[in-house]
Amino acid sequence: xxxxxxxxxxxxxxxxxxxxxxxxxxxxxxxxxxxxxxxxxxxxxxxxxxxxxxxxxxxxxxxxxxxxxxxxxxxxxxxxxxxxxxxxxxxxxxxxxxxxxxxxxxxxxxxxxxxxxxxxxxxxx
Amino acid sequence: xxxxxxxxxxxxxxxxxxxxxxxxxxxxxxxxxxxxxxxxxxxxxxxxxxxxxxxxxxxxxxxxxxxxxxxxxxxxxxxxxxxxxxxxxxxxxxxxxxxxxxxxxxxxxxxxxxxxxxxxxxxxxxxxxxxxxxxxxxxxxxxxxxxxxxxxxxxxxxxxxxxxxxxxxxxxxxxxxxxxxxxxxxxxxxxxxxxxxxxxxxxxxxxxxxxxxxxxxxxxxxxxxxxxxxxxxxxxxxxxxxxxxxxxxxxxxxxxxxxxxxxxxxxxxxxxxxxxxxxxxxxxxxxxxxxxxxxxxxxxxxxxxxxxxxxxxxxxxxxxxxxxxxxxxxxxxxxxxxxxxxxxxxxxxxxxxxxxxxxxxxxxxxxxxxxxxxxxxxxxxxxxxxxxxxxxxxxxxxxxxxxxxxxxxxxxxxxxxxxxxxxxxxxxxxxxxxxxxxxxxxxxxxxxxxxxxxxxxxxxxxxxxxxxxxxxxxxxxxxxxxxxxxxxxxxxxxxxxxxxxxxxxxxxxxxxxxxxxxxxxxxxxxxxxxxxxxxxxxxxxxxxxxxxxxxxxxxxxxxxxxxxxxxxxxxxxxxxxxxxxxxxxxxxxxxxxxxxxxxxxxxxxxxxxxxxxxxx
Numbered sequence: 139x140x141x142x143x144x145x146x147x148x149x150x151x152x153x154x155x156x157x158x159x160x161x162x163x164x165x166x167x168x169x170x171x172x173x174x175x176x177x178x179x180x181x182x183x184x185x186x187x188x189x190x191x192x193x194x195x196x197x198x199x200x201x202x203x204x205x206x207x208x209x210x211x212x213x214x215x216x217x218x219x220x221x222x223x224x225x226x227x228x229x230x231x232x233x234x235x236x237x238x239x240x241x242x243x244x245x246x247x248x249x250x251x252x253x254x255x256x257x258x259x260x261x262x263x
Numbered sequence: 264x265x266x267x268x269x270x271x272x273x274x275x276x277x278x279x280x281x282x283x284x285x286x287x288x289x290x291x292x293x294x295x296x297x298x299x300x301x302x303x304x305x306x307x308x309x310x311x312x313x314x315x316x317x318x319x320x321x322x323x324x325x326x327x328x329x330x331x332x333x334x335x336x337x338x339x340x341x342x343x344x345x346x347x348x349x350x351x352x353x354x355x356x357x358x359x360x361x362x363x364x365x366x367x368x369x370x371x372x373x374x375x376x377x378x379x380x381x382x383x384x385x386x387x388x389x390x391x392x393x394x395x396x397x398x399x400x401x402x403x404x405x406x407x408x409x410x411x412x413x414x415x416x417x418x419x420x421x422x423x424x425x426x427x428x429x430x431x432x433x434x435x436x437x438x439x440x441x442x443x444x445x446x447x448x449x450x451x452x453x454x455x456x457x458x459x460x461x462x463x464x465x466x467x468x469x470x471x472x473x474x475x476x477x478x479x480x481x482x483x484x485x486x487x488x489x490x491x492x493x494x495x496x497x498x499x500x501x502x503x504x505x506x507x508x509x510x511x512x513x514x515x516x517x518x519x520x521x522x523x524x525x526x527x528x529x530x531x532x533x534x535x536x537x538x539x540x541x542x543x544x545x546x547x548x549x550x551x552x553x554x555x556x557x558x559x560x561x562x563x564x565x566x567x568x569x570x571x572x573x574x575x576x577x578x579x580x581x582x583x584x585x586x587x588x589x590x591x592x593x594x595x596x597x598x599x600x601x602x603x604x605x606x607x608x609x610x611x612x613x614x615x616x617x618x619x620x621x622x623x624x625x626x627x628x629x630x631x632x633x634x635x636x637x638x639x640x641x642x643x644x645x646x647x648x649x650x651x652x653x654x655x656x657x658x659x660x661x662x663x664x665x666x667x668x669x670x671x672x673x674x675x676x677x678x679x680x681x682x683x684x685x686x687x688x689x690x691x692x693x694x695x696x697x698x699x700x701x702x703x704x705x706x707x708x709x710x711x712x713x714x715x716x717x718x719x720x721x722x723x724x725x726x727x728x729x730x731x732x733x734x735x736x737x738x739x740x741x742x743x744x745x746x747x748x749x750x751x752x753x754x755x756x757x758x759x760x761x762x763x764x765x766x767x768x769x770x771x772x773x774x775x776x777x778x779x780x781x782x783x784x785x786x787x788x789x790x791x792x793x794x795x796x797x798x799x800x801x802x803x804x805x806x807x808x809x810x811x812x813x814x815x816x817x818x819x820x821x822x823x824x825x826x827x828x829x830x831x832x833x834x835x836x837x838x839x840x841x842x843x844x845x846x847x848x849x850x851x852x853x854x855x856x857x858x859x860x861x862x863x864x865x866x867x868x869x870x871x872x873x874x875x876x877x878x879x
């Protein structure tokens with residue numbers, strides 16, 4: 139998940155589809171995000187590269203739609219519904235996730251274990 | 264240029280007048296000889312002739328009345344002139360200039376005003392008017408120069424010192440009115456005397472008040488010295504304190520009140536009149552008691568008399584304190600915001616003033632007008648004809664058949680207006696391009712001017728003292744500033760003229776004035792940019808004042824409220840001049856609720872921005 143500034147980022151991603159849940163008159167997804175280009179990346183406990191300003195999942199509420207869909211703590215969100223999440227501010231990321239007229243968000247997330255799994259499977263061959 | 268147009272028809276009359284003046288009086292201070300009366304009479308006739316087209320007959324007779332009154336006082340009663348009562352019907356435009364404004368804060372002018380007010384109030388009921396317009400005359404020169412420049416300023420300034428006949432004045436003057444008025448005004452001092460009548464009288468009353476205690480002390484000594492009881496040390500102490508208090512009164516009166524008047528106001532100054540009346544009553548009552556208790560029974564207790572005189576001086580000091588507070592201090596704290604807008608081109612300013620009456624506020628505004636507002640240039644006002652004339656062309660309306668002319672005409676005009684409104688109006692386009700073109704032209708000329716001036720300035724340099732001796736083999740021609748200015752004016756003259764013509768400033772700067780300014784700049788080591796600042800931007804009106812401003816600038820104050828009433832919210836008055844006006848709106852300054860917040864200096868701490876977590 140490291141990136142070289144100026145070079146395209148390549149990562150192994152998993153597609154996760156979360157269906158939003160009605161809670162009162164809010165639509166919730168059931169997780170919390172942290173990070174963004176306007177935040178301090180050195181405080182991110184989940185990132186490997188402490189200069190990575192991407193959006194990370196910092197909390198997944200138990201039994202919520204995110205957990206059900208397969209989102210894990212510490213995931214880095216790369217795309218939301220086609221919108222890029224690697225170079226956005228925190229607020230922009232929140233807005234893209236909480237659009238009221240969308241019931242479903244399709245995320246592309248990446249985590250360390252994915253890459254390990256792919257490498258292992260490649261080594262086996 | 265507009266001035267020239269106005270003057271042309273009156274030049275002939277003016278020339279005669281000037282000849283008359285020059286041969287009749289170089290010395291105008293001689294007032295007590297019989298020939299002086301002839302001089303004065305001729306002068307007054309001359310005055311009237313110079314103001315033919317604009318004064319109404321009523322105001323002329325009023326003016327005459329007041330002049331007559333002033334002459335009487337200033338001559339000390341040499342002539343037997345009774346002030347004639349003013350004409351019974353009033354005009355809406357009253358012009359008084361017998362009331363000085365800032366000068367005579369001392370008591371005698373108030374007393375004088377008091378007397379005049381009593382005299383005037385019988386003959387006119389001024390409070391019942393609706394739209395009142397009164398004149399303020401704001402002289403630009405101090406007291407002493409008035410005499411010396413009188414001869415020269417006649418033809419230059421007389422356009423500015425005549426009053427305009429506006430819509431408010433109902434009467435116009437005709438020839439027979441003129442001759443009648445001039446006959447009435449046989450002997451009256453010239454208009455300028457009225458300006459100083461006020462302070463002279465205030466000086467008289469002040470002197471009277473100051474001399475009263477001394478009189479109180481001296482009269483018993485002179486009249487019944489032998490029967491007075493001797494009084495020792497306490498009296499001496501009282502003498503000393505009396506002397507010092509009188510000295511303080513004298514000095515502070517001189518410092519505060521005896522200033523040359525800068526404006527003549529249309530109505531009397533309420534506070535000043537009040538204070539004058541107070542002083543007069545006060546001194547009069549002291550004299551009354553003195554006469555009854557001391558002079559009549561020949562009082563023998565001298566110490567009591569001295570104590571009486573000292574108490575008078577104490578009370579005078581307190582009255583002076585009251586005068587100081589009412590006249591000077593009260594209007595210093597800002598309470599109102601005045602918005603001043605010029606009607607012709609919309610130049611506007613905001614000013615903060617304290618509690619003033621309308622006329623005083625008007626003078627205050629005019630003071631600041633002369634230094635803050637860019638000069639009024641009538642040539643810059645209108646849109647070029649080419650843009651405006653297109654609007655109404657292209658439509659001809661024909662009437663078919665029946666007459667009934669009134670119906671048709673209104674119908675016609677309405678139809679034309681409607682049609683014109685519906686038509687596509689492209690004049691804004693032309694205005695835009697015309698303005699852009701004008702800007703470009705001005706900038707081009709300005710660039711040429713700046714370059715020419717810079718080059719011209721490089722031709723001369725200041726001669727250092729040691730250079731003259733050190734280089735005898737290069738004898739350079741040494742010039743004084745005037746010659747140097749003339750020498751370098753030639754290369755820049757053309758560029759300057761073109762620039763001034765493009766910015767329509769050429770009536771304000773004659774060649775003579777440009778050379779004079781150039782000379783001034785060279786003398787003071789100014790750079791070309793400093794020389795040009797006068798021409799590149801239109802300066803305040805004060806800059807263009809001609810030196811002979813002793814006749815003063817005539818302004819008319821138009822207001823719906825009596826001009827001695829205080830300022831309050833929502834008041835609007837305007838100051839009118841011949842071709843433009845200043846409209847002044849009064850709003851109170853907002854009340855400020857100031858709160859307090861204490862910040863501990865140690866509380867300024869910073870951290871890096873944390874990862875904020877948002878739940879979605």
